[in-house]
Amino acid sequence: MTLPFDLSLTAAAYMAVVLFGAAFVRGYSGFGFSALTVTGAALATNPLHFVGVVLMLEFLITFQQWNGVWRDVDWRRVAALMVGSSVGVPLGLWAITQIPPDAARAVIAVYVLGMCAVLMRGWVLTRPQTLPAHAVVGGVAGLANAVGMGGLPVATYFTAQALGSRVFRATLIAYFALLDGLTVPLMWWHGLITADTLIAMLAALPVVAGGVWLGGRHFLNTDPQDFRRFAIVLLAVLAMLGLVKAVM
Secondary structure (H helix, E strand, C coil): CCCHHHCCHHHHHHHHHHHHHHHHHHHHHCCCHHHHHHHHHCCCCCHHHHHHHHHHHHHHHHHHHCCCCHHHCCHHHHHHHHHHHHHHHHHHHHHHCCCCHHHHHHHHHHHHHHHHHHHHHCCCCCCCCCHHHHHHHHHHHHHHHCCCCCHHHHHHHHHCCCCCHHHHHHHHHHHHHHHHHHHHHHHHHCCCCCHHHHHHHHHHHHHHHHHHHHHHCCCCCCCHHHHHHHHHHHHHHHHHHHHHHHHC
16 A cells, blocks of 8 residues: 555654644644644655645644634734735745755754744743734744744744733634635645645544544643643754754
8 A cells, every 4th residue: 555655654653643742732732733743744754745734734623713713813913914924925835845855854943943942932022013013924924834834933923922812812713724725725836735645634634633632631730831841842852853864
């Protein structure tokens, strides 16, 4: 039997573990599914193979969360972010399709390490941010979404501001849905979404659903914020391993 992306049985089993672990982290702390999956994939295969898979899975997860949150969305913020993303996503996809797999591993690793450093430092913005600032962050997120990691800069940006928890969550959900809805068709246009992508996504659905459900049940006796810090450290370790693999 031929597996998607010509994965070996060992690589496929490894990716099932990565997907389950990333989904558990998402269910427990609400953070890191795409970043952990793509960074983990870089150790076993071309990470670009799994970008389309995680974006479609993220879209399904986000769609499930949509009910009951739309009243709390800051639509002006979402619109400004999408203005920037409409420029960033095409540029990011063009750039990532011009480089070989090892260069893609290195780009992903350096980006993830930088975002982990910002997240661990606890960046804070003391002044209200303007719509042009939102658009700039949206552009950065659009560039990053070419490798499935557009959520990290926006989540970091929102965390640094005094947003109410309901507005924070609802606005992220709305923005991610629109961002992924923009990115997936453009990925298909660039040939980054194929029949193998759809097969892998369908095969991963039960694994991811199980991981999110278990994580959401809070089986660990760890505070979610402490677990989030653990997830950031894990993400940084995976990124460093990916960088070493790219260099070697």
